[in-house]
Amino acid sequence: MALEERREKVVTHAKQILETHPRGPAIEAVALIACIDACFDCAQSCTACADADLGEDDVDTMIRCIRLCLDCSDVCKATGQILTRQTEFEPELARSVVQTCALACRICREECERHANHHEHCRICEDVCRVCEQACDRVLSILAA
Numbered sequence: 835m836a837l838e839e840r841r842e843k844v845v846t847h848a849k850q851i852l853e854t855h856p857r858g859p860a861i862e863a864v865a866l867i868a869c870i871d872a873c874f875d876c877a878q879s880c881t882a883c884a885d886a887d888l889g890e891d892d893v894d895t896m897i898r899c900i901r902l903c904l905d906c907s908d909v910c911k912a913t914g915q916i917l918t919r920q921t922e923f924e925p926e927l928a929r930s931v932v933q934t935c936a937l938a939c940r941i942c943r944e945e946c947e948r949h950a951n952h953h954e955h956c957r958i959c960e961d962v963c964r965v966c967e968q969a970c971d972r973v974l975s976i977l978a979a
Contacts, residue, residue: 848867873969876939880906887900888900928977
């Protein structure tokens with residue numbers, strides 16, 4: 835089953851909860867929800883990849899990957915939380931955080947790509963980082979408008 839097919843089967847509540855917000859979403863709901871979900875998915879995947887890296891026999895060669903995965907996880911988690919908060923939404927702050935998230939995902943994705951042929955968890959993390967980076971780019975295009 836392809837990553838995108840698996841993603842379609844995952845049920846999150848971001849859409850439901852944002853629809854109940856008294857003020858509604860501050861930006862286009864579809865892009866916002868996709869980015870929130872991608873951020874939290876990426877945070878979990880990066881944490882799991884870093885943990886799997888620690889279990890590898892060649893852990894010394896994985897130190898940069900571990901560090902970047904943990905940094906990306908933290909940035910994605912913070913971004914997902916900030917984007918979830920819709921009351922008094924601050925576009926300038928959101929733009930800065932989402933730019934940082936896209937950057938963290940790109941750097942982590944590139945590092946995981948280096949290890950993807952030897953470690954399946956890095957291949958998966960690379961894919962998840964790409965999806966999150968693209969979701970961030972979509973939100974940035976909306977915030978720039």
